[in-house]
Amino acid sequence: MAGILVYAEVRNGAVRKASLEAVSEAARLTKELGGSVSAVLVGAAPANAGEVLGKAGASEVIALAGPKFTQYSGDGYAAAIHKVAAQMQPTAIFVASTPQGKDLAPQVAVLTHAGVASDCVGFTVAGGKLLAKRPVYAGKATLTVKAAESLLVATLRPNVFAQTDAGAPVAVTTREAGEVSLRAVVKEVLAAVANKLDVTEAPVVVSGGRGMKGPEHWGLLEALATAFGNAAVGASRAVVDAGWRPHDEQVGQTGKTVSPTLYIACGISGAIQHLAGMSSSRVIVAINKDPEAPIFKVADYGIVGDVFEVLPVLTEEVRRLRAAS
Amino acid sequence: MDVAVCVKRVPSTDTRVKVGASGTSIDPTGVQYELNPFDEFAVEEALRVKEKTGGGTVTVICLGPGDAQKELRNELARGADKAVLLKDDQLEARDAYSIARALADQIQKLNVRVVMMGKQAVDRDNGHVGSMVAAMLGYACVTEVVKMEIQGDTARCEREIEGGAREVVEAQLPAVFTAQKGLNEPRYVKLPGIMAAKKKPLEEVAAPAVAPKLTVVEMSLPPARQAGRFMGKGKEAVPELLRRLREESKVL
Numbered sequence: 357m358a359g360i361l362v363y364a365e366v367r368n369g370a371v372r373k374a375s376l377e378a379v380s381e382a383a384r385l386t387k388e389l390g391g392s393v394s395a396v397l398v399g400a401a402p403a404n405a406g407e408v409l410g411k412a413g414a415s416e417v418i419a420l421a422g423p424k425f426t427q428y429s430g431d432g433y434a435a436a437i438h439k440v441a442a443q444m445q446p447t448a449i450f451v452a453s454t455p456q457g458k459d460l461a462p463q464v465a466v467l468t469h470a471g472v473a474s475d476c477v478g479f480t481v482a483g484g485k486l487l488a489k490r491p492v493y494a495g496k497a498t499l500t501v502k503a504a505e506s507l508l509v510a511t512l513r514p515n516v517f518a519q520t521d522a523g524a525p526v527a528v529t530t531r532e533a534g535e536v537s538l539r540a541v542v543k544e545v546l547a548a549v550a551n552k553l554d555v556t557e558a559p560v561v562v563s564g565g566r567g568m569k570g571p572e573h574w575g576l577l578e579a580l581a582t583a584f585g586n587a588a589v590g591a592s593r594a595v596v597d598a599g600w601r602p603h604d605e606q607v608g609q610t611g612k613t614v615s616p617t618l619y620i621a622c623g624i625s626g627a628i629q630h631l632a633g634m635s636s637s638r639v640i641v642a643i644n645k646d647p648e649a650p651i652f653k654v655a656d657y658g659i660v661g662d663v664f665e666v667l668p669v670l671t672e673e674v675r676r677l678r679a680a681s
Numbered sequence: 682m683d684v685a686v687c688v689k690r691v692p693s694t695d696t697r698v699k700v701g702a703s704g705t706s707i708d709p710t711g712v713q714y715e716l717n718p719f720d721e722f723a724v725e726e727a728l729r730v731k732e733k734t735g736g737g738t739v740t741v742i743c744l745g746p747g748d749a750q751k752e753l754r755n756e757l758a759r760g761a762d763k764a765v766l767l768k769d770d771q772l773e774a775r776d777a778y779s780i781a782r783a784l785a786d787q788i789q790k791l792n793v794r795v796v797m798m799g800k801q802a803v804d805r806d807n808g809h810v811g812s813m814v815a816a817m818l819g820y821a822c823v824t825e826v827v828k829m830e831i832q833g834d835t836a837r838c839e840r841e842i843e844g845g846a847r848e849v850v851e852a853q854l855p856a857v858f859t860a861q862k863g864l865n866e867p868r869y870v871k872l873p874g875i876m877a878a879k880k881k882p883l884e885e886v887a888a889p890a891v892a893p894k895l896t897v898v899e900m901s902l903p904p905a906r907q908a909g910r911f912m913g914k915g916k917e918a919v920p921e922l923l924r925r926l927r928e929e930s931k932v933l
Contacts, residue, residue, distance in 0.1 A: 466778070604845045
């Protein structure tokens with residue numbers, strides 16, 4: 357059977373949005389490629405899994421059950437998914453490019469003798485073959501790749517592909533995964549700040565650089581992020597290396613590459629490594645004292661000024677706008 | 682405990698990327714190379730594993746051109762004991778699978794319990810080679826590790842997930858670990874290390890040819906962003922900014 361197999365990642369009892377985006381993109385592509393979309397999840401299926409995955413475009417949802425699958429195991433999950441893939445013979449396997457997906461996809465690929473197109477931001481079909489576009493050099497260039505043989509495994513960058521809901525809910529089929537040995541297993545999850553959005557997944561990112569003058573001023577950025585309601589706080593490499601912020605917030609070539617709808621750079625001059633990591637954002641706003649700062653060369657809208665003066669006013673105005681809407 | 686650590690020589694992160702004549706990889710003219718930044722954390726952790734377990738050999742492996750001897754020599758100076766260069770002047774023609782296969786074959790010969798790598802190379806940005814090597818060898822794998830401790834045959838690691846949360850992962854050795862920034866503070870190379878490195882073994886062998894699973898159709902540059910407009914100076918510019926965000930780009 358042709359078609360696309362999509363791994364549906366479950367966290368905190370829900371299918372992740374990035375996985376629903378992957379299902380929707382797969383559904384769009386199968387209209388040209390033929391076949392249908394099968395979603396596979398490992399462990400207990402959330403109560404609404406059939407509904408959300410079906411609406412996003414899956415024709416079937418398979419839950420792989422096994423007594424050991426209460427926590428994530430890269431090798432265990434890969435072995436289970438490989439069994440489904442071997443039966444189904446899909447033309448592609450899609451996985452959301454999340455910390456779990458990036459760990460899992462290459463292991464699935466080796467078992468299925470395929471290559472992985474990583475962190476894809478676009479797909480086209482040409483001559484019946486799937487072409488994947490993916491950024492390299494943190495976004496300084498884009499590669500278009502295809503599978504040399506039949507199967508392509510791809511991870512899809514969150515927040516890039518539209519999640520649709522035109523499909524119909526489907527029933528979840530539970531299958532026994534069979535015996536798999538687990539070599540690496542998650543034992544527990546240490547939560548950080550409750551409900552902190554990741555910079556790679558947030559629709560709005562508010563980032564601070566050395567112009568913020570010290571970690572004690574980060575409250576200004578957090579207040580703006582809170583005013584937006586759906587924003588994550590990011591940081592430049594300089595402030596991470598200075599120990600002001602944890603490195604999981606770093607945006608740039610040795611940090612994370614982000615493509616939010618709106619990126620607001622505050623007191624960031626714009627080193628080439630930082631620009632590479634955020635230039636694919638849809639709209640960029642820069643606030644900086646120095647009108648010659650390189651960040652203004654990629655910003656759609658710039659304010660020349662002191663972040664300490666601009667940020668509180670901006671926060672207040674955003675809060676008022678959102679309260680009114 | 683014997684440890685293998687895989688490193689890559691990559692264009693330095695301040696490189697301005699241009700597409701080369703092949704149309705499928707970068708133009709190497711004028712490009713400066715350096716050790717992949719994440720690999721420094723991998724080498725440091727390899728040295729620490731050796732030190733904490735009371736000795737052993739740290740072998741650094743690099744798949745790359747002859748010029749990568751320089752990067753390998755530097756890691757010997759940092760404290761690694763041996764180096765192997767899997768020489769390949771056509772590195773750009775390989776995908777992660779092809780690189781992983783060549784590394785896995787070499788690692789198997791070394792018979793180590795712990796394999797370290799950087800979490801991804803900052804040129805191709807795949808982040809696949811560690812997981813692939815593990816799957817090829819049947820080893821456990823923990824990626825993007827920010828903390829690790831080995832007790833007997835078990836490694837207890839922390840890896841980063843979304844929003845600063847961490848997963849605690851237990852892995853049975855042998856295992857591959859990929860290092861995330863924050864795992865450790867890499868030690869500096871010192872002069873006695875540089876002197877000692879000159880006498881350490883650096884073996885050069887031809888990398889096995891492995892057909893890639895992915896074909897690069899083309900490399901392109903993203904459309905250049907046009908510099909936008911200044912909304913004005915200071916806080917007086919805020920209303921105009923918000924009006925544009927709402928009416929022009931419709932993101933509010």
